C-alpha cells in the first residue's frame with residue numbers, strides 16, 4: 001500500500017486569473033495607497049516571446065519600483081506585457097463580476113528587497129507583484145500606439161528591438177484604487193509567487209490597436225506564419241482566498 005502524503009500533488013490553491021466578484025471583496029483599511037515610481041530611462045527593449053510581446057526594463061537598480069499597497073518591501077519593475085482575445089468580446093485574464101474586458105496589461109515586478117534575482121524570486125510565495133490594468137474599447141491610446149509602431153520590428157518569435165523612453169506611469173489610470181489577492185503566473189510554469197494588484201479603473205485602447213496585437217506572430221521567421229490571436233488563460237477557482245479592496 002502506498003504511503004499517503006499530506007501534500008496532495010494536484011493541490012494548487014492559489015492560481016490566477018480569477019473572477020473578482022465585487023460584492024464579496026473585503027475592504028481592508030490597513031491597505032496603504034500604492035507607491036509607484038517608474039523612470040522612463042529604465043525601458044530597454046521590446047521582445048516577441050512567442051505567446052506575447054514584452055517591454056523589458058533594466059532591473060539592476062531601484063529606479064523603477066512599486067511598494068506600499070499590500071506589499072512588504074519594494075519590488076523592481078522587470079517587464080510589462082498584454083493579454084488579448086480573438087475579438088473585442090474577451091481577452092482580459094481577470095474578470096469582474098463575470099464581465100470580460102478586451103485586454104489586460106500586466107506590469108511585472110520582483111521582490112528585490114528579499115531576493116537576489118527575478119529567477120530566484122519566482123520560487124517564493126512573495127516573489128512577484130503584478131499590477132493588472134483592464135483595458136476597455138475607446139479612443140486610441142497614444143502610449144500603446146508608441147509600442148504598436150514598433151511591433152513590425154518584432155513580428156516573429158524571439159525577435160527584439162531597442163525600446164527606450166517608455167513612461168509606464170502614463171499607462172496607469174488616475175484612480176489607483178485596487179483589489180489584491182495571492183495568486184500565480186498565468187502562463188507556464190504557473191508558479192504561485194504573485195501578489196496580484198488589479199486596478200479598479202480601466203484604461204482605453206481602440207479596436208484598431210487591438211487588431212494590431214493580433215497580427216503578431218508566434219512563429220519564427222522560418223516557420224509558416226501563425227498569429228497570436230489570443231493569449232488569455234481561463235479563470236481559476238478562488239479556493240479559500242478572499243480578495244481585498246483598498247476602497248469601500
Ligand SMILES: COc1ccc2c(ccc[n+]2C(=O)c2ccc(S(N)(=O)=O)cc2)c1
Nearest residue numbers: 106108119122130184185186187188189194
Ligand atoms: C521559472 O520559470 C519561469 C518564470 C517566469 C516565466 C517563465 C516563462 C515565461 C514567462 N515567465 C514570466 O516571467 C511571467 C509569466 C507570467 C506572468 S503573468 N501573465 O503576469 O502572470 C508574468 C511573468 C518561466
Ligand SMILES: [Zn+2]
Nearest residue numbers: 081083106186
Ligand atoms: Zn500576464
